[in-house]
Amino acid sequence: MERNFNDLINNMRDSIKGYDYFVCWDKVIGNTGKVEIPLNILNTLIGKQNILDEFRYIIKEYPEVVPVIPMCLAIRESKIDIFDNQESIIYKFYKKKEYTNEEIQHIVDFSEKTGFLNILKNKNIKNLSDYYFGIEVGLDTNARKNRTGNLMENLVEQYLKKMCKQNNISYISQATSKKIESEFNEQVPTDKSSRRYDFAIKKGKEIILIETNFYNGGGSKLKATAGEFITLNNLINKNENTKFVWITDGKGWETAKNPLEEAFNEIDNILNIKDLENGVLEDIVIGG
Structure with a gap:
């Protein structure tokens, strides 16, 4: 599927809040x-x-x-x-x-x-x-900020569960390098010992590492995140058996288009929620 940066930025969502977002x-x-x-x-x-x-x-x-x-x-x-x-x-x-x-x-x-x-x-x-x-x-x-991150992870996991079940492949969440080695018997590169990938998918010998986030508002964190994931992507791509996918969304990116576009040009697989709905993640994992 041919994509350009406008496909990504123009389809960012205002919110992914559910009814359970407000108070636990x-x-x-x-x-x-x-x-x-x-x-x-x-x-x-x-x-x-x-x-x-x-x-x-x-x-x-x-x-x-x-x-x-x-x-x-x-x-x-x-x-x-x-x-x-x-x-x-x-x-x-x-x-x-x-x-x-x-x-x-x-x-x-x-x-x-x-x-x-x-x-x-x-x-x-x-x-x-x-x-x-x-x-x-x-x-x-005060926990709403963390719940937004959890909402995005939960949303992505809904697609992962369905995709992995249909294609008989495995995934794990909150995947440290040690957990990946224990569960999949594969080693993956990481930029820091505390790195915990939101998800890791195993397809044959290949490991697809996924990070997710959602930004309602802008700020310096978005630029820092984009830079961090460019570095992480380059590290992961040095290994022929690993692939990096970044799934992000939120209108906050409209205040940080330049860092996101720079990341889009450097990272092969940056998706938003609309891409998930259109089956782009499955194309990357199954068709990749």
Whole structure:
């Protein structure tokens, strides 16, 4: 199939988002469930006027609430460094069976100064489990960037599964050089020890190495990726039994046409989703 750069760039897609892109509800529900008991204990602080004394008592009697405190501020870390009045103060929220009075006061000070206890005292929060559920939803949105990459991999894998099944060939995902050697008994070149190809297909003695990505927006990363894959392609092509395929898409490439066109002229096999739909990958793998 004769292709030119315009065939590639003019058919980039706006989005590959599915309904599960926005929030991973299973993760949110699971993470909330893990801290439900300490959250319910902390619920007893809501509306208490003598909240400092009550909080000290709770930490003393129910130390399991301590690791939850940073999480209620949307912080995953158990060690927090605060710059206070030109002094660095380290607060620790590690899980312990018992805390000293000094440690308890340290935790209370942090919770008061961050405003967390005041929110509870003033009943701005009605139920900490519901409140924390919202925190998990918010934190989960930070994973959307990674989900876009996963969506592209999942989309490509749908085509791979069908193609490999129909043609009785094998593929593996997240393929390191060691995994390829173990699964396929073949060695492949790699530019760095940490390289993990999205997919590797074995057809006879030939190994087809596939990288995928999708870019909604522009940025310097696109230019860097194009340069990286040109170098990787040249390395892989030195071996007559290996072939490189780069499957990329997204309107972000419209802001980085020049790097992509340079890569298109250097790399034999750059595809987008439309190419997958038109059977170009199968032509490369089966007909190559």
